[in-house]
Amino acid sequence: MKLDAKIPAGNLADKWTEHKVHLKLVNPANKRKYHIIVVGTGLAGASASASLGELGYNVSTFCFQDSGRRAHSIAAQGGINAAKNYQNDGDSIFRLFYDTVKGGDFRAREGNVHRLAELSVNIIDQSVALGVPFAREYGGYLDNRSFGGAQVSRTFYARGQTGQQLLLGAYSAMSRQAALGTVKMYERYEMLDLVVIDGIARGIVTRNMITGKIESFTADAVVLATGGYGNVYYLSTNAKGSNATAIWRAHKKGALFANPCFVQIHPTCIPVSGDHQSKLTLMSESLRNDGRVWVPKQKGDTRKPEDVPEEERDYFLERKYPSFGNLVPRDVASRNSKMVCDEGRGVGKSKQAVYLDFRDSIKRLGKAKIEERYGNLFQMYEQITDENPYITPMRIYPAIHYTMGGLWVDYDLMSNVPGLFVLGEANFSDHGANRLGASALMQGLADGYFVIPNTMGGYLGSGGIEKVTIEHPAFKDAEAKVKQQISQLLSINGKHSVDHYHKALGKIMWDRVGMARDAEGLNKAIADIKALREDFWKNVKVLGSGEELNQSLEKAGRVIDFLELGELLAKDALHRNESCGGHFRAEYQTEENEARRDDENFSYAAAWEYTGENNEPVMHKEQLTFENIQLASRSYK
Amino acid sequence: MNLTLHIWRQKNSQDSGKFVTYQAKDVLEDMSFLEMMDVLNEELIAKGQEPVAFDHDCREGICGSCSLYINGRAHGPKQGITACQLHMRSFKDGDTIYIEPWRARAFPVIKDLIVDRTAFDRITRAGGYISARIGSAQDANAILIDHDTAESAMDAAACIGCGACVAACKNASAMLFVSAKISHLSQLPQGKPEREARALGMIAQMDKEGFGACTNTGACEAECPKEIKITHIARLNREYLRASVK
Numbered sequence: 001m002k003l004d005a006k007i008p009a010g011n012l013a014d015k016w017t018e019h020k021v022h023l024k025l026v027n028p029a030n031k032r033k034y035h036i037i038v039v040g041t042g043l044a045g046a047s048a049s050a051s052l053g054e055l056g057y058n059v060s061t062f063c064f065q066d067s068g069r070r071a072h073s074i075a076a077q078g079g080i081n082a083a084k085n086y087q088n089d090g091d092s093i094f095r096l097f098y099d100t101v102k103g104g105d106f107r108a109r110e111g112n113v114h115r116l117a118e119l120s121v122n123i124i125d126q127s128v129a130l131g132v133p134f135a136r137e138y139g140g141y142l143d144n145r146s147f148g149g150a151q152v153s154r155t156f157y158a159r160g161q162t163g164q165q166l167l168l169g170a171y172s173a174m175s176r177q178a179a180l181g182t183v184k185m186y187e188r189y190e191m192l193d194l195v196v197i198d199g200i201a202r203g204i205v206t207r208n209m210i211t212g213k214i215e216s217f218t219a220d221a222v223v224l225a226t227g228g229y230g231n232v233y234y235l236s237t238n239a240k241g242s243n244a245t246a247i248w249r250a251h252k253k254g255a256l257f258a259n260p261c262f263v264q265i266h267p268t269c270i271p272v273s274g275d276h277q278s279k280l281t282l283m284s285e286s287l288r289n290d291g292r293v294w295v296p297k298q299k300g301d302t303r304k305p306e307d308v309p310e311e312e313r314d315y316f317l318e319r320k321y322p323s324f325g326n327l328v329p330r331d332v333a334s335r336n337s338k339m340v341c342d343e344g345r346g347v348g349k350s351k352q353a354v355y356l357d358f359r360d361s362i363k364r365l366g367k368a369k370i371e372e373r374y375g376n377l378f379q380m381y382e383q384i385t386d387e388n389p390y391i392t393p394m395r396i397y398p399a400i401h402y403t404m405g406g407l408w409v410d411y412d413l414m415s416n417v418p419g420l421f422v423l424g425e426a427n428f429s430d431h432g433a434n435r436l437g438a439s440a441l442m443q444g445l446a447d448g449y450f451v452i453p454n455t456m457g458g459y460l461g462s463g464g465i466e467k468v469t470i471e472h473p474a475f476k477d478a479e480a481k482v483k484q485q486i487s488q489l490l491s492i493n494g495k496h497s498v499d500h501y502h503k504a505l506g507k508i509m510w511d512r513v514g515m516a517r518d519a520e521g522l523n524k525a526i527a528d529i530k531a532l533r534e535d536f537w538k539n540v541k542v543l544g545s546g547e548e549l550n551q552s553l554e555k556a557g558r559v560i561d562f563l564e565l566g567e568l569l570a571k572d573a574l575h576r577n578e579s580c581g582g583h584f585r586a587e588y589q590t591e592e593n594e595a596r597r598d599d600e601n602f603s604y605a606a607a608w609e610y611t612g613e614n615n616e617p618v619m620h621k622e623q624l625t626f627e628n629i630q631l632a633s634r635s636y637k
Numbered sequence: 638m639n640l641t642l643h644i645w646r647q648k649n650s651q652d653s654g655k656f657v658t659y660q661a662k663d664v665l666e667d668m669s670f671l672e673m674m675d676v677l678n679e680e681l682i683a684k685g686q687e688p689v690a691f692d693h694d695c696r697e698g699i700c701g702s703c704s705l706y707i708n709g710r711a712h713g714p715k716q717g718i719t720a721c722q723l724h725m726r727s728f729k730d731g732d733t734i735y736i737e738p739w740r741a742r743a744f745p746v747i748k749d750l751i752v753d754r755t756a757f758d759r760i761t762r763a764g765g766y767i768s769a770r771i772g773s774a775q776d777a778n779a780i781l782i783d784h785d786t787a788e789s790a791m792d793a794a795a796c797i798g799c800g801a802c803v804a805a806c807k808n809a810s811a812m813l814f815v816s817a818k819i820s821h822l823s824q825l826p827q828g829k830p831e832r833e834a835r836a837l838g839m840i841a842q843m844d845k846e847g848f849g850a851c852t853n854t855g856a857c858e859a860e861c862p863k864e865i866k867i868t869h870i871a872r873l874n875r876e877y878l879r880a881s882v883k
Binding site: 047050051054065066067068069070072074075084086122124125126127128129130131133134135136137138139140141142158159161164165168171172173175176178179185187210239240241273274276277278279281282379380383384386449450453497499500541543544548549551552 | 648649665667668669671672673675676679682683685686687688690692693694695696697698699700701702717718722723724726747748751753754755757758761762763765766767768769770771772773774775776777778780781782783784787788790791794795797798821822825827828
């Protein structure tokens with residue numbers, strides 16, 4: 001299989017404009033004859049539904065939540081990047097492009113990232129037009145803050161609820177189309193399979209989560225915008241329902257899965273408090289604008305943080321990275337927090353935490369200003385920990401947050417299966433080996449508002465898509481397999497709950513495929529995951545029936561997919577003999593414990609092909625070429 | 638701590654439903670309320686009993702999925718948080734806790750503690766948006782919005798659509814939810830052109846869904862996890878009146 005990313009030729013800055021000119025169009029009167037399925041209603045899915053519906057396509061949109069407004073984009077806190085240069089601080093589209101490629105440790109495509117940077121400015125305009133109440137200065141102009149990995153202030157925000165406000169904007173635009181009849185909403189529906197006919201994506205099989213009914217839907221194109229797979233680690237900042245089932249089952253139907261080992265571990269999350277822990281809560285990266293990260297210089301220092309004098313504190317990020325300080329990118333901050341904890345200088349009961357301290361900012365700006373900027377985050381922290389961060393520094397520790405890997409897509413965001421498009425976190429395309437803060441919202445909305453309405457026309461306008469019905473054997477076969485899996489899950493009636501397996505998988509993943517990986521641990525993880533998966537199919541216990549709302553059954557289907565995906569993730573990590581971005585292999589580090597990248601051998605995206613149960617996946621390489629950026633070792637010192 | 642739980646169990650929308658009593662043992666105060674429910678469910682599964690179904694997703698107070706009526710209060714005893722943010726340190730050993738779904742005609746029970754809130758989506762479709770064609774927007778700074786207006790719009794926009802206001806209201810009124818959206822959009826210059834159609838459309842749909850009338854008791858404001866103010870209802874009334882006489 002030859003992977004062709006179809007990056008348009010020509011100057012970097014002209015590629016997207018040129019490409020749009022040459023894309024095929026669909027006549028306005030013909031658009032309603034095309035049926036497009038969108039799965040997922042986060043930023044990417046809601047904005048895609050809205051923009052495709054607005055163009056006149058006949059759109060059906062599915063989500064597993066009870067409302068499209070609840071998709072996990074809602075929880076994004078800190079902000080969204082855009083190269084507006086409203087601050088006059090030297091920002092530009094090229095600089096945002098450069099920061100993103102560098103932040104991704106040179107494992108993303110130049111063409112895609114430049115387009116993302118170009119579109120960033122339109123996103124802010126569009127969102128304001130839809131009523132997103134971004135923070136404003138007293139003169140009425142939009143305000144900005146800084147995020148990690150950048151030396152300019154380009155992050156737009158709505159308090160600590162930027163994701164919520166952007167999603168409600170996209171959700172309202174989608175609702176408007178639903179009212180106009182161009183978008184039909186299917187809530188509490190879960191996609192359980194992709195249907196491929198003659199090599200082309202032609203529809204999906206779903207389960208109605210209230211009645212349990214298995215249904216098929218045909219389409220001329222399928223858009224997956226179902227988010228990332230961070231919950232393969234069980235504990236993550238993702239929502240409990242976030243899952244990889246849609247992309248994993250599409251993978252098993254032929255879509256390549258690229259760079260699964262590129263997982264982002266966010267440095268500032270509230271630490272684990274016990275075995276009952278069901279999820280981890282993020283404290284926005286924006287807090288590192290005003291909070292200082294430190295641990296005591298002495299090992300095993302048990303004093304209260306406020307009793308540790310200034311000269312006995314180690315502000316380790318400021319010390320090691322004077323130019324970026326507390327605002328180094330997430331992978332760098334996470335790894336350094338882990339290192340000081342491994343040295344025995346961690347704080348709190350578990351010793352698996354570092355301080356994020358606002359004392360100096362409160363002194364400088366006053367409590368009121370800090371409250372205006374981060375009030376809801378401070379309140380959230382206090383609810384969980386019973387400590388007041390205005391007085392006692394926050395305790396934070398890294399946690400799984402985002403997945404840069406995902407289904408492989410070309411420049412048009414189409415997978416290697418024609419007619420299957422993948423948007424937002426679900427694809428692999430823009431963030432390389434590490435995503436910069438405030439860039440996920442940017443990518444989700446760029447893909448949905450501005451990329452897909454163009455490239456969808458290019459695909460459908462090329463013609464050649466024949467009509468199919470759900471009577472086609474491919475649909476019947478997919479339905480039968482889905483039903484068979486459900487009845488199998490319900491019939492095992494073994495010893496352990498679904499959560500038991502999910503937690504066990506999470507532990508393997510976090511211990512051996514987490515912040516620091518090595519070949520020995522990865523090999524062990526691969527063997528352990530296999531064994532766990534076999535045990536699942538013998539001993540899982542799923543009560544109830546398939547013909548009703550059954551949350552255990554829903555989880556069981558997702559966990560079995562995680563049990564397969566986890567293995568691929570570990571295999572990808574094992575093959576990549578270098579350290580880059582979120583992927584840190586202990587064998588490949590410099591004397592200063594920084595990541596050692598290997599551009600000569602690993603400057604490619606690894607796109608894995610599913611070859612059947614118990615068969616080894618086959619890797620296809622997409623070589624990355626850098627024509628506008630000099631590959632450099634990534635320094636934030 | 639050990640607790641006695643009385644939890645509403647209802648097989649489906651046709652079932653009449655009833656309280657079932659469970660004993661929760663060795664609950665830790667650092668657990669969230671939903672984690673206490675997770676532990677209970679694991680015990681039920683081990684005993685071969687069906688776990689309690691309840692809606693939840695982000696577990697950090699922003700998605701609006703969780704919808705538990707705890708000891709007679711939407712989202713439980715603490716002010717300004719959702720049930721998923723409630724921690725067991727708010728309870729003490731020996732406590733008895735009643736856990737029910739939202740109760741409102743417009744929110745029919747689907748199973749156990751899960752209700753159908755799609756009425757809120759239908760209200761949003763009836764005008765809770767600004768018609769701004771994608772790709773047509775001018776520069777974001779072209780229309781200035783003063784700081785206080787933006788902040789005030791944000792106060793209203795913070796609504797998470799959980800439905801606690803309806804559950805708390807003796808009339809099961811959705812006025813706080815509707816007013817939050819109306820107030821958010823009508824304060825912004827971008828939202829003004831459609832303000833009349835929005836107010837009329839959303840109110841008509843609200844009535845159609847079977848939500849009750851507002852009698853200004855303020856229970857919604859008291860129980861709103863995002864502390865949305867009842868003054869937005871006053872603004873909604875003004876918007877509605879303005880639209881009606883135009």
